[in-house]
Amino acid sequence: MAAAKSGFKFNLAIGIYVLCAAIVVGFAGSNFYVLSTAGDVANKVQHEAEANLVAKEVQLELQDLADDQSDISYWDESVYAFYRDDIDMDFVEEEIVDGSWDEMDLEHVIVVDEEGRPEVTVYRDQLMDPNDGLANIVANFDLIQRARTKYFANRKVRGKGFVTIGDPVWSKTSIYAADYRIVEGQLGMAVAQAIVPDILEVLPDGNPKVLFTFRPLNKFAFAQVRDQLGLSRFAIVEQSEASPELDQMVIGGLGNDKIVAVWQATKPSTNIWDQTIPFLAGLLGLIAVGLGFIGYRYSKIVTRIQISEERNRFMAEHDALTGLPNRLQFDNQLDDIIAKGELDRCAIICTDLDKFKAVNDTYGHQAGDAVIKTVANRIADIVGDKGMAARVGGDEFIILLRNGLDEDSVMMLCDSIIESVCEEVVFDNGSAAVGASIGVAWWPDDALTAKTVIRSADQALYRAKELGRGQTVRAAAPNDHPDRRNTIDRRKFV
CATH class of the missing domain: 3.30.450 (Beta-Lactamase)
Known part of the structure; x- marks a missing residue:
């Protein structure tokens, strides 16, 4: 779960940078598109202007010849x-x-x-x-x-x-x-x-x-016309001999023997790009730096906000001291099991530490907190993937078992919890030993609702304490003949 959350945070930060990069790319793309379109339009207008000049010039050459000839005709x-x-x-x-x-x-x-x-x-x-x-x-x-x-x-x-x-x-x-x-x-x-x-x-x-x-x-005539038009590589040739890289316009000929005027087209787009690219590159650089800084700052803020939200969500469903799920998360999971029918059966284990108050009175609350954290880790390790262990307050813990729900398995797990809890706990100023009493109830065997099955397990816990602590009591056992197990010598906790 933690890995998934950290990965999500990383992706969110990357997403902010990607968005900033997309803005830069979009700005660059739009400008390049505008420049490209403007260049194409300028090239087209220039081509039309040059074509008109060529058409007028070649016609003028014909008129000049006709004028010379008219001296006779x-x-x-x-x-x-x-x-x-x-x-x-x-x-x-x-x-x-x-x-x-x-x-x-x-x-x-x-x-x-x-x-x-x-x-x-x-x-x-x-x-x-x-x-x-x-x-x-x-x-x-x-x-x-x-x-x-x-x-x-x-x-x-x-x-x-x-x-x-x-x-x-x-x-x-x-x-x-x-x-x-x-x-x-x-x-x-x-x-x-x-x-x-x-x-x-x-x-x-x-x-x-x-x-x-x-x-x-002749070449002299070509040179004169080229100078008059101001066009590079201007010539009049047969169409079959025209270079495909030059602009051309049909000006005469018969049938397939077309005569064309060719010239090296002037491309204003080249000048447009040459003049605007340095400015555009500098502007894009400034925008990229600015958006990069904004993205960096914003990603930090968003990451801190998300970390805070995740911490708040975690704290809302977990115990601040032990990190175990709290009563809210426990109730939600049990409600889901019962309401959604995720499982046909589950077990509820309520446990309470024995002689814990003596630790606080003797060593102080810091020692008490150390004992609670140690016991919490021991209980969580024993439960493992069979279910969920939660701290519901003070020295009280509640366990939701999903697997291994037969009576023998559950009672053996309770014995393991009591034995583990009873092991000595070492802290900075000394050490202490506490015990545990446990009450067990099964849903839906002992009760049909979440509240009643928890109440049944809790009542079994109280019976365990009344019977001398350090033992497990099953909810279904009658009060006068309790079904219980003594896992240790309870005289130590009397």
């Missing part, structure tokens, strides 16, 4: 040179062949006729056979068709022909179509735009002629 001179029975090849040489590569980095320049066939094909600064551009026109015909559609959506009648209104590149009604494409193995930007007049000329009805141009991307 949005010009009365071009309309005059190409919308005639014979193309003005001098114009082609002067305005396209001589300047498109050196000045605008246009690797491919192709004029597409109303039927979708190449009329003029220029590769860098060389005029090629028109049919050399056929493969490129076929591969990128979707851009040509989109440019035609935009032209028809924007054209207006003027005189005997048609014109477009507004800037072909920068107005809301732009007429160009552009995308990032792979042309002859090179990654770059492709633009298709109808050749339209800028001031005086008009176009005939029907499909317009379209100028198709292609500018390859």
